[in-house]
Amino acid sequence: MPHPSIPPPNPIEEQLKALFWRFDKNKDGRLSKQEIEAALKELGGIIPGYRANRGLKHADNNGDGYISDGEVDELVKYAIKWGKDCKKLGHDQKGTEEQLKGLFWRFDKNRDGRLNKEELKAAFKELGAIFPGFRAYRGLHHADDNGDGYISDEEVDKLVKYTLQIGYKVN
Known part of the structure; x- marks a missing residue:
């Protein structure tokens, strides 16, 4: 049982993280801009090259131009935050x-x-x-x-x- 002060893992975050790592084609444990772009294309993202560049700038804490294991959580958070900017329903509206x-x-x-x-x-x-x-x-x-x-x-x-x-x- 997880410690009460540690939140359980978010399944969507875990799935996105696994998807990003699937695109580590050279298996060096780091994600390049091109690998991030390929993952975003798989997700069907709009302008994946631009988003990959922005995600890299957002999550590359050590400035080496790659996303490492310690930085991938920030990339996932960026992807989720960016992904919420789509046409969504308000709570008072519903399509039938x-x-x-x-x-x-x-x-x-x-x-x-x-x-x-x-x-x-x-x-x-x-x-x-x-x-x-x-x-x-x-x-x-x-x-x-x-x-x-x-x-x-x-x-x-x-x-x-x-x-x-x-x-x-x-x-």
Whole structure:
């Protein structure tokens, strides 16, 4: 059991940290600007080169031009803070479930009655997500009950619930 004064790890922070380290291609234990940019592209971020540069400036405490293990937490905090600057709902507004369902199904490009990660990514981009790839991944995690990597008609209600819970709406 964790010590009461130490907060439990935030699962989103842990997932982002793991994603960033996946892009340490040369396995030197440091993230270069190019590796950070590649991670941000994977997340579907807008202008990933600029954001990688800003993240590096924000988190590179020793000024060596890389993010080390001791600095990655600051990079993750920056990414989360920046990622919240997207079109979000106020607590008093909600897009209807039917509107969101309609939006998601509009992105079923191959008309197979299932939404894959790329289709979800496009839908979350339409909703204004800064990291639509990350939102698609999380949406699958929340709603893909049978683990097949797709959102079916039976699972779309859970996806809509997740989408409303994190504050998106149809404009």
